[in-house]
Amino acid sequence: MNRTPLMAIVAGILAFFLLLSGPAAAQVSLSEGYAKTVESLDAKLPNLPEPKASPRAGSEIWFNATAFNDRFFTYAFQQRLGAAIDWFWVFGAKYRADIFQRWGGIPDPDCCVPGDPNCPAKSLDETYGFQWCPGDGQLLQFVGKLGYKDPACDLKDSASAAANQAQNACDLHFGTSTGVLGLRKFPNPRFNAEKWKALNGSLGSWDCFRGKGDAEGKCNGKAAAKHFFDGAVEPPFRIGMACGACHIGYKPDNPPADPDKPAWDNIDGLVGNQYSRISNLLGSGFTPHDLEWQLIARARPGIVDTSALPMDFVSNPGTMNAIINFARRPLHEHNILKWRKAASCEANSAPDACWCEPGKQGKCWQRGTQKELVQNILKGGEDSIGLREAIQRVYFNIGSCSEQCWLNHLPDVRAADPGQRNYGQSPFGVGQCRRDCAAFRAIEDRLPDLEAVFMTARPSDLWTARGITREQLEAQLDQEFFPGAVKRGREVFARQCASCHSSQPEPHDTADFHATDPNDPTLRLDWLGNDEVHPASEIGTFAGRSLHSNHMPSRVWEEYAALDLRERAPDPGRKEVMKGAGRGYYRNISLLSTWAHAPFMHNNAIGPEICGQTTVNEQGDLDFNENLYVTKDGTPLDGAPACRAFDASAEGRYRLYVDSMRDMLNPAKRIPKMHLLSHDVIIPVVPKIEDSKLAQALGVSLSIKFPKGKPALDVGSLRFKDLIQDMVLVLRGEQKFTAKYQALLDQGQRDELQAGLKRMHLELLKAAGKDYFEVNDEARAFIQKFYSTTLERVENNGHRFGESLSDQDKDALIAFVATL
Amino acid sequence: MRKLFLLLLLIAVAGGGYWFMFLRDQAPERPSADFADEKPATGLDPDNPTRELHVDFAELERTKPLTREERARLTPANLAGLSQEEVDQIYGRLSAGPIPDGYWDGGLFFPRGSGGKTRMGEIIGSVLGEIVNEKVQFAERIGHGLWQGKFFFKEQGVLRNAIQDLKLFEILIDDPTKVPKAEIPAKGWRSWISSTSDVWQLFPAKLHCGQSLLDGRRESVIIDYAYTDDVDGYQELPDSLAGRRGLRIRDEIRMVRPGFYLGRAYADRIFLLNFTLYDPAIAEAGMQGFLNGEDITEECWPGETGLAAAN
Incomplete structure (x- = not known):
C-alpha cells in the first residue's frame, strides 16, 4: 500500500481530533482590541526585579481568571447558600442593550448578537440564547461534553511565574466572555440538550427555566416555576466571575461616546465600576420577599457587600476601590501571622506550619508571625497582611476554590441549632487551600504579575479628560466658581483636609499636592490620603x-x-x-481623581442617587431604582429627587462630583436616605408551606413577619440565630446565657435582655395559631437594640468636616479638589 | 385526624427506614471508626464565647481518614447510636459513590446530642426536654413503621418513596387508585405473616448529583422533592407536601460501602434527620471487593482531592 495516502488519512484523523479538543487561545489571541490595550504594559515597568513579572499576564488574569468559581456560581451558590441568579436576564442576547443600564456591566466590545451582520453565529439556538463571543467557536462544541481546553492553558507566562514553578495555567479557568466583561462562561458537560428543549421549547430559550410561562403563566401545560434551584436541570453554561467583574470600568478620561457600545480604548481594568449592580445581579433570581434578597442584593450602584456570601449578618456594602497610583500608597507596620515563602521545611513539619509542594524543588511555605510594613487595604484596614494576600483574598470573595476550602466554613442561613455544623462561620485555612486547590496555587504563583499590573494604573486627570492643560483647567474652574477659586481651595484643603487626605508630612502650607515622580511624570507622589484608621463614630x-x-x-x-x-x-x-475585636474603624481614603468617583463615601450614599435607563422591560422585573429618600421619621419622602441617569462622560462625572461635594459639605441640607423594605419579609422559623390549604391541614406554621416600610437593615443586619438561641437559653434558665453575655453586657443589660426575651416568648406563643408573628414597634425596638449588628439606619450621615466653611470656601474647595 | 396523618406522613417522607422498630433499644456496639474531638486552632468567637466550633472536614480526613475496614464495620444499627457530630464526621469522610438503582430498604434516626438524647430534647433540656425526647423517639418509631425505603429509577433520574400501604391513609391521597404500588420484602413482624409486603410509591423526587449541605468538598447524590409535578403519577396531595410549595424536602446520600448509603434529610435547608439505605444483596456481594481495595465508581463530582487518603 502506498504510504502517502495512509499518512494523509492518519494526519487527517489527528487534525480532526485536534480541532475537536482545542486549540485554545489565550485572551490576547482572541481579542485584537484587548491585545492592543495590554501590549505595551510590560514596557511601563522596565525596572521590575528579575525574574520579571508581567503586567500583561497580570491583566489577562485580572480580566479573565475565575480560578474555578464556575461550579460555585452554578451549584454551590444556589444549592448550598440558597441564592438565585437569573443569568439569562444578564447575558441573554435580547437584553444586550441593557447590560450597562440595568446591571452597570461593561459590554464586551467583541461580542455580537447571533444573526447580526458579521456575527459568526446565525441563530440564538447556536449560542443557547447568549451573545457570540470570541472563542465560542471552540467552546460551543463542548456544551454537554467533556474535553474543553480552556484558553487559560495558552497564557504566556512571565519569567516570575516560571521561576515560581507556577501551577498549570489551565487552572486559572478563563472560559470565554459572556458579553459582560469579567463574567465568563464555560461549557457545562452535564447539559442535556433534549431535556432543555423539552423544558424550554428550544435550545435558545430559557423561558421556562426562568419561570416565564406563556400568556397564561404556564410551561408545558403546568404553572411556570423558576428552576434556579433545580439541580436536575443543568444549564448549557457554567458561569464564572473574574475580579474584573467589579473592577473593570470606563476610563474617566476617555469614556465611550455610547456607554452601551464601548470600544476597548474606553475600558480600564482597575479603575473600579461605580455603576456596577453586581449585588442586584447576585440576587436577580429572587423576589423581594425573600430573606436572601435582603441579605445579598440590597445595594445602590457601585457598591457590593463582599461579606454577604460569607453571611456575617452585617449589611455593609462598600465601593470597589479604584486601584490607581499604588506605588505611592502609604505603608503601615502591622503584626502579621501569615504564610511566607521558604526554601525548605524541616523533616516532619506539620503541614499547617510548613509545607513544600510535592514535585516542586524548593517551593515551600512557612507560617509565622512578623512585623511588616504593608498597605491598609479594606475600608477598616482590617485585612492588612500584604497586597498580594489582599489580591488573593479577592478570589475567595468571588467564589474561587469554594468547594475545596471555604464553603464548609460558611454558615447556612437556616441552620438554627447552635451545636450543628454550619451554624456560624469558622476560619478557613490558607495552608489547606493551597494544598487542596490547584486554582489557589495557579493564582498565588502569579501574584507578582497581578501586583505588577496594579502598579501600572495611574490617576485620571480632569484636564486630560477635557483635552487641556492643568493651567487651562484651573482657569476654567476659576471662571466657573470665582476668580482665584482654585488657589483659595488649595489653602482650605491644606488647612482643613490634608491632615487625613495627604500622604505628605505636616505642615501642608507649602506642600505640592500635584507633584509627580521625576522619573515617571504619570506617577503622583502624594497618595492624597494617609490610610490611617479612625473610629467610625469620629467620621x-x-x-x-x-x-x-x-x-x-x-x-x-x-x-x-x-x-x-x-x-x-x-x-x-x-x-x-457587638463591637469588639477590631471593628468600628474606617481608613482615610485617597482623593486622587475624586472628580471621577462620585457619589461619595464607602457606600456611595452622599450625593445624588444614580440609575440606569433600561429599554427591555418585562412584567415582574425586580425594581432596583427604589426611592431611598425618607423623612426624618423614616417614611418614604413624597416628591423625592429622581435618580440621575448613568452618565459616564467626563462632564457627567464632573457634574456628579460637584453636586456630591455640595451634598457632602452641606450635611444640614442632606435628605436622609434609607433602604426600606419594599415588601413584607417573612422569615419562617419552621419550614413554611406556601400552599395555604396544605398549611392549614398540617397545622404547623411559625414565621416572623417584618412589615413593609421598615428599614431593610432591620432584617439585613439581624443576628436572628442568636435571638432564637437566646430565647431557648433563657427558657432553660441556664448559666450558658450568662456565660455568653458576661463579657459583653453588664448585669442590668443582661436582666433587660432576659426580660425582653421572655416577653417575646409569650408573644410567640400567642402567635402560634396565626400565620406569622408580626414584629410590632415594641418588639422591634427590643430586637434591634440587642440583636442588630448595626444600629444606624440613615445611610448618608456624617463626614461633617468642612460644614462650617463659608459658601465661597466650599466652592473653592470643590474647584481645587477637582484638579487632584 | 387528617392533621395527625399528615404529620406522620411528613415524618415518613423525610427520611429512610429499613429497620426493626425497637432495634435502637438493643444498643448495638459503637463502630470502631476514629473521631476527632479537637477544635480548630482559633480563638473564641468574640460575640459568643460559648459557640461550638467543629474540626474541619479536610483536616479530619487528612489526619483520620476513614479506612475501608472501618467503613465495613459500619451498619445502619451502629450508626444510629452515634452523636450527630460523629455521624457528621462519618458523612464528611464519604463520597457519593454510584447512584443507586432499584429498591433500597430504609431506616431513620433523629440527631442525637453527646449524651445520647435526641438533639431536640437536649436543646430544650430539663423536664420538658425529657418529654420532647420521648416524643421524638416515638415519632422515629412511627417513621420506621410507615416509611419502608426508596425506589430509585436511575435511568429516569427519579425516585419514589415506599410508604406502607395502609387503608387508613387513603383519605390523604387525591386518587388512591392511581398510586403506583409494589411489593417489597417484608420486615419485622410483617415477615411472620408474609414474605412480601405491599407498599405505595409516593412522594416522587428528582435524582441527581449536587451540593451537600454539610460538606461542600465533594458532591452527594441528591434526592430533591421540589420540582416533581412533571413526574408521572404525581398527585398534588400528598406529593406537594414535600415539594417547593410545601416543606421543600431535600435528601442527600453518600456511600458507606457497596449496598449501604448514609443520608441526611432537610426541610427548606433545615436539617431534620439521618437515614440509611441498605440493599443486603449488594452489600454481601460487594464486601470482599470493597475490602480488597477495588475502585469505587464515582458518578458525582468527587472533589479535587477525592478520597485518596482513605483508600
Missing part, C-alpha cells in the same frame, strides 16, 4: 461597613487579618452590643 458616616466581622477570630477570613488590628479597642461611641 460619622454610616457605620455598617466598619462593623463587618469576617476578619475576627473564629470567623472565615481570620487568617487575612493583621493581629494588631484585631486587637484595637472598641469604639466607645458605638451603641451596638
Whole structure:
C-alpha cells in the first residue's frame, strides 16, 4: 500500500481530533482590541526585579481568571447558600442593550448578537440564547461534553511565574466572555440538550427555566416555576466571575461616546465600576420577599457587600476601590501571622506550619508571625497582611476554590441549632487551600504579575479628560466658581483636609499636592490620603461597613487579618452590643481623581442617587431604582429627587462630583436616605408551606413577619440565630446565657435582655395559631437594640468636616479638589 | 385526624427506614471508626464565647481518614447510636459513590446530642426536654413503621418513596387508585405473616448529583422533592407536601460501602434527620471487593482531592 495516502488519512484523523479538543487561545489571541490595550504594559515597568513579572499576564488574569468559581456560581451558590441568579436576564442576547443600564456591566466590545451582520453565529439556538463571543467557536462544541481546553492553558507566562514553578495555567479557568466583561462562561458537560428543549421549547430559550410561562403563566401545560434551584436541570453554561467583574470600568478620561457600545480604548481594568449592580445581579433570581434578597442584593450602584456570601449578618456594602497610583500608597507596620515563602521545611513539619509542594524543588511555605510594613487595604484596614494576600483574598470573595476550602466554613442561613455544623462561620485555612486547590496555587504563583499590573494604573486627570492643560483647567474652574477659586481651595484643603487626605508630612502650607515622580511624570507622589484608621463614630458616616466581622477570630477570613488590628479597642461611641475585636474603624481614603468617583463615601450614599435607563422591560422585573429618600421619621419622602441617569462622560462625572461635594459639605441640607423594605419579609422559623390549604391541614406554621416600610437593615443586619438561641437559653434558665453575655453586657443589660426575651416568648406563643408573628414597634425596638449588628439606619450621615466653611470656601474647595 | 396523618406522613417522607422498630433499644456496639474531638486552632468567637466550633472536614480526613475496614464495620444499627457530630464526621469522610438503582430498604434516626438524647430534647433540656425526647423517639418509631425505603429509577433520574400501604391513609391521597404500588420484602413482624409486603410509591423526587449541605468538598447524590409535578403519577396531595410549595424536602446520600448509603434529610435547608439505605444483596456481594481495595465508581463530582487518603 502506498504510504502517502495512509499518512494523509492518519494526519487527517489527528487534525480532526485536534480541532475537536482545542486549540485554545489565550485572551490576547482572541481579542485584537484587548491585545492592543495590554501590549505595551510590560514596557511601563522596565525596572521590575528579575525574574520579571508581567503586567500583561497580570491583566489577562485580572480580566479573565475565575480560578474555578464556575461550579460555585452554578451549584454551590444556589444549592448550598440558597441564592438565585437569573443569568439569562444578564447575558441573554435580547437584553444586550441593557447590560450597562440595568446591571452597570461593561459590554464586551467583541461580542455580537447571533444573526447580526458579521456575527459568526446565525441563530440564538447556536449560542443557547447568549451573545457570540470570541472563542465560542471552540467552546460551543463542548456544551454537554467533556474535553474543553480552556484558553487559560495558552497564557504566556512571565519569567516570575516560571521561576515560581507556577501551577498549570489551565487552572486559572478563563472560559470565554459572556458579553459582560469579567463574567465568563464555560461549557457545562452535564447539559442535556433534549431535556432543555423539552423544558424550554428550544435550545435558545430559557423561558421556562426562568419561570416565564406563556400568556397564561404556564410551561408545558403546568404553572411556570423558576428552576434556579433545580439541580436536575443543568444549564448549557457554567458561569464564572473574574475580579474584573467589579473592577473593570470606563476610563474617566476617555469614556465611550455610547456607554452601551464601548470600544476597548474606553475600558480600564482597575479603575473600579461605580455603576456596577453586581449585588442586584447576585440576587436577580429572587423576589423581594425573600430573606436572601435582603441579605445579598440590597445595594445602590457601585457598591457590593463582599461579606454577604460569607453571611456575617452585617449589611455593609462598600465601593470597589479604584486601584490607581499604588506605588505611592502609604505603608503601615502591622503584626502579621501569615504564610511566607521558604526554601525548605524541616523533616516532619506539620503541614499547617510548613509545607513544600510535592514535585516542586524548593517551593515551600512557612507560617509565622512578623512585623511588616504593608498597605491598609479594606475600608477598616482590617485585612492588612500584604497586597498580594489582599489580591488573593479577592478570589475567595468571588467564589474561587469554594468547594475545596471555604464553603464548609460558611454558615447556612437556616441552620438554627447552635451545636450543628454550619451554624456560624469558622476560619478557613490558607495552608489547606493551597494544598487542596490547584486554582489557589495557579493564582498565588502569579501574584507578582497581578501586583505588577496594579502598579501600572495611574490617576485620571480632569484636564486630560477635557483635552487641556492643568493651567487651562484651573482657569476654567476659576471662571466657573470665582476668580482665584482654585488657589483659595488649595489653602482650605491644606488647612482643613490634608491632615487625613495627604500622604505628605505636616505642615501642608507649602506642600505640592500635584507633584509627580521625576522619573515617571504619570506617577503622583502624594497618595492624597494617609490610610490611617479612625473610629467610625469620629467620621460619622454610616457605620455598617466598619462593623463587618469576617476578619475576627473564629470567623472565615481570620487568617487575612493583621493581629494588631484585631486587637484595637472598641469604639466607645458605638451603641451596638457587638463591637469588639477590631471593628468600628474606617481608613482615610485617597482623593486622587475624586472628580471621577462620585457619589461619595464607602457606600456611595452622599450625593445624588444614580440609575440606569433600561429599554427591555418585562412584567415582574425586580425594581432596583427604589426611592431611598425618607423623612426624618423614616417614611418614604413624597416628591423625592429622581435618580440621575448613568452618565459616564467626563462632564457627567464632573457634574456628579460637584453636586456630591455640595451634598457632602452641606450635611444640614442632606435628605436622609434609607433602604426600606419594599415588601413584607417573612422569615419562617419552621419550614413554611406556601400552599395555604396544605398549611392549614398540617397545622404547623411559625414565621416572623417584618412589615413593609421598615428599614431593610432591620432584617439585613439581624443576628436572628442568636435571638432564637437566646430565647431557648433563657427558657432553660441556664448559666450558658450568662456565660455568653458576661463579657459583653453588664448585669442590668443582661436582666433587660432576659426580660425582653421572655416577653417575646409569650408573644410567640400567642402567635402560634396565626400565620406569622408580626414584629410590632415594641418588639422591634427590643430586637434591634440587642440583636442588630448595626444600629444606624440613615445611610448618608456624617463626614461633617468642612460644614462650617463659608459658601465661597466650599466652592473653592470643590474647584481645587477637582484638579487632584 | 387528617392533621395527625399528615404529620406522620411528613415524618415518613423525610427520611429512610429499613429497620426493626425497637432495634435502637438493643444498643448495638459503637463502630470502631476514629473521631476527632479537637477544635480548630482559633480563638473564641468574640460575640459568643460559648459557640461550638467543629474540626474541619479536610483536616479530619487528612489526619483520620476513614479506612475501608472501618467503613465495613459500619451498619445502619451502629450508626444510629452515634452523636450527630460523629455521624457528621462519618458523612464528611464519604463520597457519593454510584447512584443507586432499584429498591433500597430504609431506616431513620433523629440527631442525637453527646449524651445520647435526641438533639431536640437536649436543646430544650430539663423536664420538658425529657418529654420532647420521648416524643421524638416515638415519632422515629412511627417513621420506621410507615416509611419502608426508596425506589430509585436511575435511568429516569427519579425516585419514589415506599410508604406502607395502609387503608387508613387513603383519605390523604387525591386518587388512591392511581398510586403506583409494589411489593417489597417484608420486615419485622410483617415477615411472620408474609414474605412480601405491599407498599405505595409516593412522594416522587428528582435524582441527581449536587451540593451537600454539610460538606461542600465533594458532591452527594441528591434526592430533591421540589420540582416533581412533571413526574408521572404525581398527585398534588400528598406529593406537594414535600415539594417547593410545601416543606421543600431535600435528601442527600453518600456511600458507606457497596449496598449501604448514609443520608441526611432537610426541610427548606433545615436539617431534620439521618437515614440509611441498605440493599443486603449488594452489600454481601460487594464486601470482599470493597475490602480488597477495588475502585469505587464515582458518578458525582468527587472533589479535587477525592478520597485518596482513605483508600
